Amino acid sequence: METTNILHRGAQPSPLLRTSDLTLINLETSATTFPEPWPDKAFNYRMHPANLAPILQAAGVDYVGLANNHTLDFGTEGLVETVRCAKDAGVGFAGAGETSSEARRPAILRLGGSGYKVEIYAASDHPQEWNVVPGFHLIDYTPGTREKLRALLSGGAREPVGVKGVETDSDIHQSTASTQSALKIFSVHWGPNYSWHPADKVRSLAHFLIDECEVDIVQGHSSHHLQGVEIYHGKVIIYGCGDFVDDYAVHADYRNDLGAVWRVLVREGDMKRGRNGLVLDRLEIFPTRIERFRAMLLGAGDRDHDWARRKIEALSLNLGTMVRNEIGKDGQIIIDVSK
8 A cells, every 4th residue: 555755865764664564575594593504505694583573673574585595594493493583573474484384375464454465475496405394485497386386376265373373463364375365475586696687487487476376466586686577467576676685795797785675556446457456556666775784775866776777677678567767756766567
């Protein structure tokens, strides 16, 4: 739903996150004190569990995606502790769990005070060696995976299971699929690092999720840099969100220090145009830059804002999607979804 924000360049994006009806992130780390790393990985990430809830609450985060190539960096013990930390923080999560079914079922959230139900699924296409872990939702690009995803995302409704039996202000639940959702989101960690264009198999899977699984928004991540947007059959595909906060060395060509806050605005419409009366209206992209482990919003006069805008515009045009010529009053890049 639409919100009003007062932003200025050089500011941290926390007010933008907190004033959104729902804030979703990909949590690309484990939250654990378990000391033994997954063997033979170049990087093994973890944060202290005590820090997770305060950070998420300060930013107004409602959901964390756990399907990525770092939540198992400290083994199944670390993964289970991470899942329990998410539960203790009172946020929705998907993509990993204490059981196979918990890892695959969606988080269920409510959109602001409207009561509209939002389903969020999560999966990752790597690392393939994690296919031995039942509590991690790993996918590939085979017909068999498509059949499983079709069944998962189109399954019959069941009673929701509360996060430790307690509802938060956002009315967060974990549940299996329901045909009564107003919005269906698929968050997916896919593709290689440092590649401007999605592979054909990635793009084909995104189309499949919309055409055959009734997904409204595909939230892609993994590349470490901004990628293009595709508006497909009135739905949104973000192929690569970019990095929001990290401590990676900056790649001069791909500028992985530049990311964004991605805001999808919806409106109420007739039942014919949107499932249960909601229609995707537009996508607003607020470019950010990582500075000393902080994400900072970029003003329209910043040359990195111009770089991000031109890159998103060119990559999206390659996918058949136009970016508005004018930017928004808060410096946001705008892509119209519904006409």
